[in-house]
Amino acid sequence: MLRNLSFARQILPALALIxxxxxxxxxxxxxxxxxxxxxxxxxxxxxxxxANEPRVAGAGIVEPASExxxxxxxxxxxxxxxxxxxxxxxxxxxxxxxxxxxxxxASLAQANAAIGEARAAIAEASTAQxxxxxxxxxxxxxxxxxxxxxxxxxxxxGEEAAATSRLGSARARLAAAQSAAAAARxxxxxxxxxxxxxxEILAVNIRPGEFVATQGGGxxxxxxxxxxxxxxxxxxxIDENEVARVALGQPAVVSPRGAAELHVEATFVRxxxxxxPKRSLTNSAAERVDVRVLQLIYALxxxxxxxxxxxxxxxxxxxxxxxxxxx
Amino acid sequence: MLWIAIRMLTGDAQKFYGLLFGIGFxxxxxxxxxxIFVNLVERGASGVYNAPEAEVWVMDPVSxxxxxxxxxxxxxxxxxRSVKGVEWAVxxxxxxxxxxxxxxxxxxxxxxxxxxxxxxxxPERMKEGDKxxxxxxxxxxxxxxxxxRFFPPEQSPIGERLELNDQRAVIRGIADAIPSFTSTVxxxxxxxxxxxxxxxxxxxxxxxxxxxxxxxxxxxxxxxxEAATGLQAQTREEFSQAGVNFIIENTGIPTNFxxxxxxxxxxxxxxxxxxxxxxxxDNIKQFGALKAIxxxxxxxxxxxxxxxxxxxxxxxxxxxxxxxxxxxxFGANPFFKGFYIPWQIPLISLAxxxxxxxxxxLIAIRSVLKTEPASVFR
Numbered sequence: 001m002l003r004n005l006s007f008a009r010q011i012l013p014a015l016a017l018i019x020x021x022x023x024x025x026x027x028x029x030x031x032x033x034x035x036x037x038x039x040x041x042x043x044x045x046x047x048x049x050x051a052n053e054p055r056v057a058g059a060g061i062v063e064p065a066s067e068x069x070x071x072x073x074x075x076x077x078x079x080x081x082x083x084x085x086x087x088x089x090x091x092x093x094x095x096x097x098x099x100x101x102x103x104x105x106a107s108l109a110q111a112n113a114a115i116g117e118a119r120a121a122i123a124e125a126s127t128a129q130x131x132x133x134x135x136x137x138x139x140x141x142x143x144x145x146x147x148x149x150x151x152x153x154x155x156x157x158g159e160e161a162a163a164t165s166r167l168g169s170a171r172a173r174l175a176a177a178q179s180a181a182a183a184a185r186x187x188x189x190x191x192x193x194x195x196x197x198x199x200e201i202l203a204v205n206i207r208p209g210e211f212v213a214t215q216g217g218g219x220x221x222x223x224x225x226x227x228x229x230x231x232x233x234x235x236x237x238i239d240e241n242e243v244a245r246v247a248l249g250q251p252a253v254v255s256p257r258g259a260a261e262l263h264v265e266a267t268f269v270r271x272x273x274x275x276x277p278k279r280s281l282t283n284s285a286a287e288r289v290d291v292r293v294l295q296l297i298y299a300l301x302x303x304x305x306x307x308x309x310x311x312x313x314x315x316x317x318x319x320x321x322x323x324x325x326x327x
Numbered sequence: 328m329l330w331i332a333i334r335m336l337t338g339d340a341q342k343f344y345g346l347l348f349g350i351g352f353x354x355x356x357x358x359x360x361x362x363i364f365v366n367l368v369e370r371g372a373s374g375v376y377n378a379p380e381a382e383v384w385v386m387d388p389v390s391x392x393x394x395x396x397x398x399x400x401x402x403x404x405x406x407x408r409s410v411k412g413v414e415w416a417v418x419x420x421x422x423x424x425x426x427x428x429x430x431x432x433x434x435x436x437x438x439x440x441x442x443x444x445x446x447x448x449x450p451e452r453m454k455e456g457d458k459x460x461x462x463x464x465x466x467x468x469x470x471x472x473x474x475x476r477f478f479p480p481e482q483s484p485i486g487e488r489l490e491l492n493d494q495r496a497v498i499r500g501i502a503d504a505i506p507s508f509t510s511t512v513x514x515x516x517x518x519x520x521x522x523x524x525x526x527x528x529x530x531x532x533x534x535x536x537x538x539x540x541x542x543x544x545x546x547x548x549x550x551x552x553e554a555a556t557g558l559q560a561q562t563r564e565e566f567s568q569a570g571v572n573f574i575i576e577n578t579g580i581p582t583n584f585x586x587x588x589x590x591x592x593x594x595x596x597x598x599x600x601x602x603x604x605x606x607x608x609d610n611i612k613q614f615g616a617l618k619a620i621x622x623x624x625x626x627x628x629x630x631x632x633x634x635x636x637x638x639x640x641x642x643x644x645x646x647x648x649x650x651x652x653x654x655x656x657f658g659a660n661p662f663f664k665g666f667y668i669p670w671q672i673p674l675i676s677l678a679x680x681x682x683x684x685x686x687x688x689l690i691a692i693r694s695v696l697k698t699e700p701a702s703v704f705r
Contacts, residue, residue: 008337013637016644023647026655027668036563037379039538040458041445043415046408051540057408057416239402242409258444278402291400318409 044260044313054318056246060236062310064227071224073212074190090195099191108184114177121170129163136160199228232300236314237293245318252298252316266298332630345602346638353595354646358676364584366666370508371574372567377450377504381536382545384566388559392570398530406556407535412548417442418518419534422525427490436512440521456500467496470504472661473512491524505665600687607691619700631692635684643680
């Protein structure tokens with residue numbers, strides 16, 4: 001049997017079949033995997049009721065309920081003291097920082113000196129008036145008109161009138177000095193910058209020794225930023241094409257960027273009356289000018305997951321009739 | 328009787344191996360060329376296959392493929408997210424940029440910006456490093472083909488610095504990606520970084536990648552997106568096909584490979600036909616003798632068919648084995664990365680082999696069938 005084994009007739013066909021089987025196995029095993037994969041991390045998505053209902057999506061940004069207040073200074077000068085740090089909670093009227101008040105203090109001292117001077121002048125004038133009046137009364141009380149010359153009487157009368165007017169002028173000087181002092185005190189008060197509302201300090205960009213100019217100095221940073229962060233609001237941009245579909249007043253589902261598994265329900269606050277050009281929330285270098293958006297404001301429940309300035313993805317219910325138009 | 332036919336066939340070793348060579352060669356030519364053709368045009372769809380999570384691609388109505396696209400306004404993302412049946416949607420940026428290497432060379436690269444938070448849009452596997460390296464500042468992930476273009480083999484690209492649009496970019500990982508048709512170096516980075524790496528135009532969002540909710544089909548969701556947003560939405564299959572079609576329409580590749588496959592077919596017919604005819608003519612006396620002892624024409628056709636079948640089977644096997652060995656052997660070459668043999672192609676070449684043998688066999692057998700038993704005495 002072995003003697004009859006032929007290469008061409010037996011071994012070659014067998015080898016060919018085996019090779020073919022191996023080739024088939026390799027071909028089938030080498031087919032690429034073109035199936036879709038599940039995302040490793042969850043992207044933002046509409047959940048719950050919204051998943052199967054008409055909805056509108058928007059990107060937004062977290063802001064304080066009061067919006068961000070850029071604290072300005074009424075007067076320019078050197079910062080002498082900063083009383084707050086970022087994260088501090090302040091009451092309305094609490095001192096935030098103080099600006100160098102030496103010039104105003106000097107004017108106050110000056111005004112106070114002028115007050116003293118005016119008071120002294122009043123005392124001097126009233127003494128002179130008193131003396132002149134006594135002398136005049138003495139002359140007038142004399143029975144005999146010849147006892148004193150007419151000229152002497154006129155002089156005494158003049159002295160009385162002069163003293164009276166000196167008193168009046170001294171009183172006026174006092175009033176002027178007092179109001180100057182009040183002005184200086186107001187100035188000093190204006191150099192102390194206070195919190196306009198109760199809230200949280202979000203940023204402090206000044207340090208003692210720095211010069212603050214009055215607000216409006218180009219694109220400089222605000223000195224202090226604060227806002228009411230309880231509650232936080234989100235400002236959601238809705239594409240103008242979708243505005244008609246939004247169901248205003250309905251709560252929105254909000255997820256912070258990078259934590260899409262969090263779904264927070266935010267309550268409706270208001271819609272901004274104006275449709276504005278979209279401010280870029282996508283970190284793009286250039287601003288979008290061709291896209292306009294409606295800004296909706298929603299209030300977030302108390303939570304540690306959101307911070308002012310953070311970007312969020314929001315899903316908002318759409319009006320029911322729009323769903324028919326969508327089909 | 329069939330065994331006699333096989334003995335008859337293998338008895339003339341020269342012609343037998345000539346036949347095997349003819350069939351094997353044309354199988355190899357047809358299979359291998361078609362495989363390379365299919366893989367080459369499928370490179371047009373590599374961008375789609377490299378983003379395995381996306382079930383639907385949304386783009387501007389004028390966009391055609393992953394590389395021929397027109398950017399959309401940024402709010403397109405939110406409009407797509409609003410559509411029912413869309414489970415999730417993430418931005419995807421694809422753009423070309425010039426990169427300056429450390430040596431000062433300028434090279435064109437494709438920059439792909441994947442979603443910042445989820446990294447959807449990255450190839451499924453990483454060759455080196457972890458996907459999370461993209462969360463580091465200024466980091467990019469290079470594709471493995473690009474590595475060979477940028478760096479000598481002994482140098483690891485990890486940690487290398489590049490300059491993109493005056494921005495610093497640090498390579499922190501290598502992706503295991505299917506190369507693109509043009510084998511451009513691809514840099515993957517996060518969407519927000521990509522916006523800085525690519526010189527600014529007004530609109531930047533090239534694609535929105537969409538995942539479909541459970542219970543919805545990608546086709547239905549794509550149609551709904553198109554109706555609701557006015558943008559173009561294609562399923563993964565449609566969009567990969569669009570990439571393939573773009574290559575077929577815009578290059579001479581189909582003609583080129585078509586000619587080669589046709590030549591393989593012609594060469595197969597020529598060699599096999601000639602050899603088979605000669606072989607049968609040489610053995611005409613034997614067939615005559617068989618006829619003389621009463622073998623019918625039908626039996627003779629069976630005999631010739633058995634001979635053709637054996638030759639076809641062995642030759643075909645050799646050709647297919649050769650192709651598999653070729654693809655496997657060159658798998659390490661970046662040009663052949665990701666090449667595979669679609670299961671349809673061996674079947675097509677099998678059909679070609681059958682056709683070759685049928686044509687040549689029919690031509691050759693006519694003389695045998697006309698042979699008279701008396702010819703054995705001539």
